[in-house]
Amino acid sequence: MSEIMRVGIAGLGTVGAAVARLLRRQAEALTARTGRRIVLAGVSARDAAKERRADLSSAEFFQDPVKLAASPSIDLFVELIGGSEGPARACVETALAHGKPVVTANKAMLAAHGLHLAALAEENHAALAFEASVAGGIPIVKTLREGLAGNSVERVYGILNGTCNYILSRMEQEQLSFEECLKEAQRLGYAEADPTFDIGGFDTAHKLAILTSLAFGTRIAASAIDIEGIERVTLADIDAAAELGYRIKLLGVAQRTAEGVEQRVHPTMVGKNSAIAQVMGVLNAVTIDADAVHELTLVGPGAGGDATASAVVADIADIAKGVRSAPFGLPTAKLAELTRTPMRRHEGGYYIRMSARDVAGAFAKIATRMAERRISLESIVQRGKRGAPGDCVDVILITHATSEHLVREALDLIDQDGVIVSRAQVIRIERE
Amino acid sequence: MSEIMRVGIAGLGTVGAAVARLLRRQAEALTARTGRRIVLAGVSARDAAKERRADLSSAEFFQDPVKLAASPSIDLFVELIGGSEGPARACVETALAHGKPVVTANKAMLAAHGLHLAALAEENHAALAFEASVAGGIPIVKTLREGLAGNSVERVYGILNGTCNYILSRMEQEQLSFEECLKEAQRLGYAEADPTFDIGGFDTAHKLAILTSLAFGTRIAASAIDIEGIERVTLADIDAAAELGYRIKLLGVAQRTAEGVEQRVHPTMVGKNSAIAQVMGVLNAVTIDADAVHELTLVGPGAGGDATASAVVADIADIAKGVRSAPFGLPTAKLAELTRTPMRRHEGGYYIRMSARDVAGAFAKIATRMAERRISLESIVQRGKRGAPGDCVDVILITHATSEHLVREALDLIDQDGVIVSRAQVIRIERE
Structure with missing residues (x-):
């Protein structure tokens, strides 16, 4: 050299x-x-x-x-x-x-x-x-590629977009709407004039695709990611999450399943006391579940000139050393084709918020449809809807682990039953 | 090869x-x-x-x-x-x-x-x-040596001993004494029959010496570490910390100063909402402050066969690759001699708990001695001492940033004034 x-x-x-x-x-x-x-x-x-x-x-x-x-x-x-x-x-x-x-x-x-x-x-x-x-x-590429070389990774998930995390943090801390926080983020230069790429989850998806390949030894498959952004998260959801012991974060999650790998980006309920829930503002964080190390979390700046330059220079130094x-x-040649586990096969808990008509039997109908699909409920909260006409109530359900397709079926039936007034809000729960 | x-x-x-x-x-x-x-x-x-x-x-x-x-x-x-x-x-x-x-x-x-x-x-x-x-x-050696190669590190600190963190976490969560939690830790195999090495801070000091060398490019200098263990931390301190917005952790801290490097191990007050305060039980965590990356925190298992083996195997894999x-x-030859900044030169905030005689003017005397040494106070809490004779009160002070030697001088004078009944408890505050 x-x-x-x-x-x-x-x-x-x-x-x-x-x-x-x-x-x-x-x-x-x-x-x-x-x-x-x-x-x-x-x-x-x-x-x-x-x-x-x-x-x-x-x-x-x-x-x-x-x-x-x-x-x-x-x-x-x-x-x-x-x-x-x-x-x-x-x-x-x-x-x-x-x-x-x-x-x-x-x-x-x-x-x-x-x-x-x-x-x-x-x-x-x-x-x-x-x-x-x-x-x-955050040196997450090095950690996955070298630091955990002796591990078999089960799941990798993280807060990978500072703009979204800033908006969700501000909504909770200042009790402001999504639109207000987005405007503030734009004013501060944390969000672009056209914020779709960030708030729609696409930036997170690009990063997740890279993490998945490193974690599971699979060929990069960005098109095999299910993506939902944070546009539909309301203050009502954020407050209900807090009340039920959760916080809402936009996560990118890649998880090994029986059939393959599930890759998804969506607003997620995480336990209020989990490490990832503490990550506020523009910070990023990544957690890795692996067989030997069990759980490892890295928290740091996800953007900014100096922080990003730190990562670039570390790569330059490694190459200079001949690594x-x-x-x-x-x-x-050894990277395996990624077998996609479709979202409807996802297993986990769900937060479901519905505006139900305040008529006799509406809640019974909802509960029956859930029971028919063998979805058991961990928590149920029903209350008058803030600022809505008096003939509506907010019904919030937290389910035990179930399948996405069962939740979708139950919600379709509840829709057809005519007991709710608008599309249900569904947020997946991620366990530590 | x-x-x-x-x-x-x-x-x-x-x-x-x-x-x-x-x-x-x-x-x-x-x-x-x-x-x-x-x-x-x-x-x-x-x-x-x-x-x-x-x-x-x-x-x-x-x-x-x-x-x-x-x-x-x-x-x-x-x-x-x-x-x-x-x-x-x-x-x-x-x-x-x-x-x-x-x-x-x-x-x-x-x-x-x-x-x-x-x-x-x-x-x-x-x-x-x-x-x-x-x-x-936790891949902290790799992170400091390679991942932050482009950074100048200002401070590295962490929870490096799971036994101590377990005991401090249990004391707070279960409202038990140090002795009870130590016994429990021994029963669960988290602490040795002779626990001195862990609870006295010596294990943390060994690890800190290694981190210091990696972070600052200095020759390892384990004998230049000021060490205090957790034996003197009481439930009264833990509860007072919580009340004042802090949590007590045994930290190892290495910090660049104007004259050299300060290396210290001691019970530390950290902000209750800081990333490091969330690390409970036997987990370890390390935070690095550096000029380019700003702040990076890694959280994971600090001990255990599989987790430690994960780190050993990563090293083996690197060597196999020829890194x-x-x-x-x-x-x-390029590692610099470490210039030790002695503890009395330490600058920072302090938590001071004293049992003062409940006589007229006792508090005024304490406040005067602090003022004489130009130590300004952020918080003052005075209250009847739990389970103590009626003629004593607990006085708790949180100081603004000051020097260790000024605090020591003030406490010596207060001692000589005869207004406190036993040695003051002093716990340093570490800012994020």
């Missing part, structure tokens, strides 16, 4: 500039740790002239990131452009094809093309590292 | 047997991950005939662990004998001298001889790995 490692960064947004600053600030320590001098030799960005609060004097500027990726003047390529296609994909493929190690934070690209890129890395004997793609500064891990922990 | 890696394990207690089982159970997965077949080729234990619920059929038995360490029939040596001297040290030195990589869970040995062993490993181009020595199944990290993250 050469004494110097020349790094090229494509994309100089918040994260890219933070990586440039960190490489300089930690230059001496990184040399001591890795035995090599890590130098920023090239950068690429849309606007060469923009002020970035980072010293780029050692770096050659490339208008075209693909040219940077192919340049003989760099030994390692860092992709921070974003997006699953276009220049991001083109330059990562180019770098790998030239046998250059790649570090990326691009979850969308990995969710869509992770297997293809891992195979390309393998063919060209180049590293492909992506610690920064999931949960920002060679298969991108998803196993050679691509 | 040869396709097969032959492992020798010295010490077949709970952890050793669990490692043997895990290597067998995960044999296929480990081969897929590392590209090598990992075989248990040799074992050593005091009693060859003992039943261990582990298949040792592939392993040659060695009466003498040093002979196993030197044997040409093994490629990697796992030391699980324990103790800082004697056979454990002899066989680790032998294995390293023979150029064989060593994996150990031996915190006492590392705290005493870590630098010497790291230098020996370096000279002989052999790996020395010890993930299992701190916080059992080469300096044991403490830096070449030993």
Whole structure:
């Protein structure tokens, strides 16, 4: 190995500039740790002239990131452009094809093309590292790939989107509506002008797809994820959750089942005293259930320039030291096809909130439909509905473990019975 | 690298047997991950005939662990004998001298001889790995050494002893005395017959010494740790803590200061809503404050055969893959001498509980002494002392940040004033 490692960064947004600053600030320590001098030799960005609060004097500027990726003047390529296609994909493929190690934070690209890129890395004997793609500064990729190498993982789940966690935390703490908290998140820069990607659960799904592959040794399968966002969570749900000993979080969950792997993203009731329930605001957290270690939880910043740069630089340092891990922990030929367990086969507890007509026998009808489907109830709360016409009551049920398809059948029948006035709110419960 | 890696394990207690089982159970997965077949080729234990619920059929038995360490029939040596001297040290030195990589869970040995062993490993181009020595199944060594390679650590602190955390948790939850909870812990096998090593804070100190070296790039300095155990924590303190918004945990804390590094182990008040306060029972947790990642917390099992074996096997897998990290993250020549910041220079908030004589002016005297030392008070609680003679009151003070030596001076003066009846209880407050 050469004494110097020349790094090229494509994309100089918040994260890219933070990586440039960190490489300089930690230059001496990184040399001591890795035995090599890590130098920023090239950068690429849309606007060469923009002020970035980072010293780029050692770096050659490339208008075209693909040219940077192919340049003989760099030994390692860092992709921070974003997006699953276009220049991001083109330059990562180019770098790998030239046998250059790649570090990326691009979850969308990995969710869509992770297997293809891992195979390309393998063919060209180049590293492909992506610690920064999931949960920002939390070293969850390293933990799953290396730290738990002796474990068989049963389940991995986490709060993977800070925007959603911020909104849900604020709704509870300030007793505000979803819409109000979303506006506040947008004002503070925690949510985009078009927030669909975050609040719809799609960002969480991309990250979950990566975690699933690492945890279960399966080929990445982002299209096999059942996704629900947080748009329909109301303050009534959040308050009912608190009353019943739960807190609502948007979780990504991947779980081994008898037939395969279940991957799902949805608002989830977690026990109020669980470790994951304590994670408030923009923080992220990931919990792993595995046979040897039992349960491990990591909590930290899921986004932000410095935290994400911390993960990027850790990957750079590993590559500088010559660490060679298969991108998803196993050679691509050994990654198994993921057998999807469909959502209707999901087993677990359920929170169900219905607006029932306040007529004689309405509740009896609901209870009967549940009983017919052998769904047993842990808690029942019935009360006048806040701010609603006097002829409606809120009925809240917490079920014992049952099957999703039984819940769906029972709710369809209750709907047909005409005893509820709108679609029932259903939130799955996740046990520790 | 040869396709097969032959492992020798010295010490077949709970952890050793669990490692043997895990290597067998995960044999296929480990081969897929590392590209090598990992075989248990040799074992050593005091009693060859003992039943261990582990298949040792592939392993040659060695009466003498040093002979196993030197044997040409093994490629990697796992030391699980324990103790800082004697056979454990002899066989680790032998294995390293023979150029064989060593994996150990031996915190006492590392705290005493870590630098010497790291230098020996370096000279002989052999790996020395010890993930299992701190916080059992939590991959904290890997996180500090590799995952945060781009960070400058400001502080690392944690709950590193499950016995103490179990006792403190039970005292609060069941409103029992320290002595009752200790007995219960002994009955359940969480505490030794002679519990001094755990409850006196010495076990925590060994682990902290290792974390400090990894976090700050300093030579291990276990003798430079200020240690207080949990023996003097009373139910009155635990209840007062809860009332004031805190919970008491035995923490190991290493913190960068203006002059050097402060290393301390003591009962600590942590904010009731902090991540670390939620960690109850035998669990361990470590929080790292660092410049780029800001704050990262890892929570998991700190002991137990399987969890500890998980860490041992992860080290074995890394070595099988050819990962080469300096044991403490830096070449030993680059590890700096640790400049100790003495405890009297410690800056922070304090909880002080005193039994004051219920005479006119007693409290005024106490308040005056505090004011003379420029110690400002955040909270003051005074109340009749439970079960004590009527002429005493409990005075509880929470101070704003101040210096340890000022607190000590003020308390000495209060003592001399004759207004308190016994030594004041002092518990440091740790801010998130």
